[in-house]
Amino acid sequence: MTRQANNALRIIQVSDCHVSSDPRADYRGENADRNLADLLPAMRAWQPDLVLLTGDISEDGSAASYGRVTALLGTLEAPLLALPGNHDLPDVMKRFFPQGPWDGLYQQVMKNWQLVLLDSTEQNRIGGLILQQELDQLDRCLSSSNAAFTFVALHHQPVPVNSAWIDRYALEDPESFFKVLDRNPRVRCVVWGHVHQEFQSMRGGVHLLGSPSTVANSLKETLRFTLDKAGPACRWLELTAEGEIETGLLRAGQSSATGKTSQRIR
Numbered sequence: 001m002t003r004q005a006n007n008a009l010r011i012i013q014v015s016d017c018h019v020s021s022d023p024r025a026d027y028r029g030e031n032a033d034r035n036l037a038d039l040l041p042a043m044r045a046w047q048p049d050l051v052l053l054t055g056d057i058s059e060d061g062s063a064a065s066y067g068r069v070t071a072l073l074g075t076l077e078a079p080l081l082a083l084p085g086n087h088d089l090p091d092v093m094k095r096f097f098p099q100g101p102w103d104g105l106y107q108q109v110m111k112n113w114q115l116v117l118l119d120s121t122e123q124n125r126i127g128g129l130i131l132q133q134e135l136d137q138l139d140r141c142l143s144s145s146n147a148a149f150t151f152v153a154l155h156h157q158p159v160p161v162n163s164a165w166i167d168r169y170a171l172e173d174p175e176s177f178f179k180v181l182d183r184n185p186r187v188r189c190v191v192w193g194h195v196h197q198e199f200q201s202m203r204g205g206v207h208l209l210g211s212p213s214t215v216a217n218s219l220k221e222t223l224r225f226t227l228d229k230a231g232p233a234c235r236w237l238e239l240t241a242e243g244e245i246e247t248g249l250l251r252a253g254q255s256s257a258t259g260k261t262s263q264r265i266r
């Protein structure tokens, strides 16, 4: 399928790059710059309409790290949307990614889809939190949209991924978050990063998708971070004009999408 043929919105989700000020820095035995760069050919071949970054783009919040990430991903010639993770410094990050939830949530409509980006971070906190006033804003934003379908992105997982080391730092009070989604049936998909592993589930008619890191991932369902030798990855998503979603992972050395799943909801 080509984007011209099916008119789907093609997104690549990039998460948890953990790039440091020093490009030689070690992250869990890996090099963040090199692993991100190694994924670029597969991303380019996939021809995204949009690149969505779901937090922990930087390990240390440095301008140098954001500068190198935007330089690399800018070569894809697709718009960049970004939201912060617990390692990011929003005041620095927003200078490099002007489109994001820097002053309340960020929303944009593309091809029948409302894309909503949330900031689930709180200063000096590893886990996630969305304040009541932010949930109220989300509710207003979702209910007033003219788009047929909605896609929501945040950094922290709103459901456990069954790995104790990272579920300690999940989104707090996910029930309040899901209450807002339940009032807005156009929501079809929620994506996040933070978990350094792939995760897929359904809740009602909503896809719940956790995405891997571009630097280092863990084997699933482990008590401690346990390096997954399958390596770094990013997620691709096709959101069709009819509200269907297809998704899978891209890895270094792949020239086309694999692991493609057809998950159709109407």
Ligand SMILES: [Fe+2]
Pocket: 055, 056, 085, 086, 087, 155, 193, 194, 195
């Ligand atoms: Fe994180």
